[in-house]
Amino acid sequence: MRILIVGAGAIGGYFGGRLLEAGRDVTFLVRPGRAEELDRDGLIVRSPLGNILYPSPPHVMTPMLDQVFDLIVLSCKAYDLDAAMESFAAAVGPATSILPLLNGMAHLDRLAARFSPENVLGGQCLISLDRDASGAILHLNDTNQLSFGELSGALTPRILKVAEALADAGFAANLSQQIVQEMWEKWCFIATGAGITGAMRASIGDVIQSGGEPLILKLLAECASVAEHSGYALRSEVRQRFETMLTTKGSKMTASMLRDIERGAAIEVDHVIGDMIARRVASDKHAKAGLTVLDYVNLHLKSYEARRVREQR
Incomplete structure (x- = not known):
C-alpha cells in the first residue's frame, strides 16, 4: 500500500x-x-x-x-x-x-x-x-x-x-x-481539556488547586450534552475516565492549544469550541442560564485570537 x-x-x-x-x-x-x-x-x-x-x-x-x-x-x-x-x-x-x-x-x-x-x-x-x-x-x-x-x-x-x-x-x-462514537468522545475530552487549560493558562492540576473542579465538570457536561443530542452520548465508563483524568490533583496535563497560545500561534478555537457551540441544541434551560462555560471559554480564546491577529498587523 x-x-x-x-x-x-x-x-x-x-x-x-x-x-x-x-x-x-x-x-x-x-x-x-x-x-x-x-x-x-x-x-x-x-x-x-x-x-x-x-x-x-x-x-x-x-x-x-x-x-x-x-x-x-x-x-x-x-x-x-x-x-x-x-x-x-x-x-x-x-x-x-x-x-x-x-x-x-x-x-x-x-x-x-x-x-x-x-x-x-x-x-x-x-x-x-x-x-x-x-x-x-x-x-x-x-x-x-x-x-x-x-x-x-x-x-x-x-x-x-x-x-x-x-x-x-x-x-x-x-x-x-464505532469510530464516529470514539471521535465524538475525544472531541468532548479535547474541548474540555483545551478549553479549561487554554482559557485559564494553566495545567489541570493548577486549576484544581484553585478550586476549578466544578467548572471543569460543568464544561464536560455541556460538551457531553451536545454529543448526546447529536446521537453520540458518552459511554458511562468513558465519561468516568474523563472525569478522573480532568480532576486529578497535581496533574500537569495541558492541551496543545495552551502550548500554541504560549508561543503566540494560531489556535483551533473555532473548530474545537466554536463548532461545539454551533451544534449545541438550544433549550429553555440554556436560554435562562445566560453564558455557559462553553460560551465563556469560546469568548476567552477568541479574544486571544483577535489580539494575536491585531498585533501581527
Whole structure:
C-alpha cells in the first residue's frame, strides 16, 4: 500500500516515521522549508518508546505530486484544512482512502464535499507531541495510539487492507467499528481539556488547586450534552475516565492549544469550541442560564485570537 503523509509535523512525522521504520511505502508531502530540514537533518523523533533518526525520508512537494496514493494520512490543524486539501488533491483517486486525524467533526463533511464521501475514513490519535526549535518531534507521554475505521462501522475489504498496512509499526493501530462514537468522545475530552487549560493558562492540576473542579465538570457536561443530542452520548465508563483524568490533583496535563497560545500561534478555537457551540441544541434551560462555560471559554480564546491577529498587523 502506497501511503502519503500530508505534512511531517508532530503527528504526521511521528506516525509516518514509525511506518517508515517498519518498512512501509511512505512518502511525506511537505512545504519547501520542511523539505530543507528533512534533507539536512533527516526525520528526528525523540520518544520514550524509542527514538527515530531517518536520514532524508521520502518526501515530495505539491508541484511534483503526479500519482495517486492508496492511503492519505491527514494530520494538519483544522484551520489549515482547505490549503491541505488543495495540496494533496492530485494524489486522490476513486479508490483512495483519506484518514484524517483532526480534532472535532466538521472536517469529515468538508473532505466529503471536496472529494467524495467514499474517500473518507474516520480516525483519531491519542498521543501528546510537540516540536522543538530545531524541528525535532518530541513525544511527551508513553501513549501512541491511532484508531481508524469506516464511518459506517463496516469491516470492508479496504479497511482491512488499511489495518494490515498500519499493523505492527511501533504504535497501537486499532481498527474500530464505532469510530464516529470514539471521535465524538475525544472531541468532548479535547474541548474540555483545551478549553479549561487554554482559557485559564494553566495545567489541570493548577486549576484544581484553585478550586476549578466544578467548572471543569460543568464544561464536560455541556460538551457531553451536545454529543448526546447529536446521537453520540458518552459511554458511562468513558465519561468516568474523563472525569478522573480532568480532576486529578497535581496533574500537569495541558492541551496543545495552551502550548500554541504560549508561543503566540494560531489556535483551533473555532473548530474545537466554536463548532461545539454551533451544534449545541438550544433549550429553555440554556436560554435562562445566560453564558455557559462553553460560551465563556469560546469568548476567552477568541479574544486571544483577535489580539494575536491585531498585533501581527
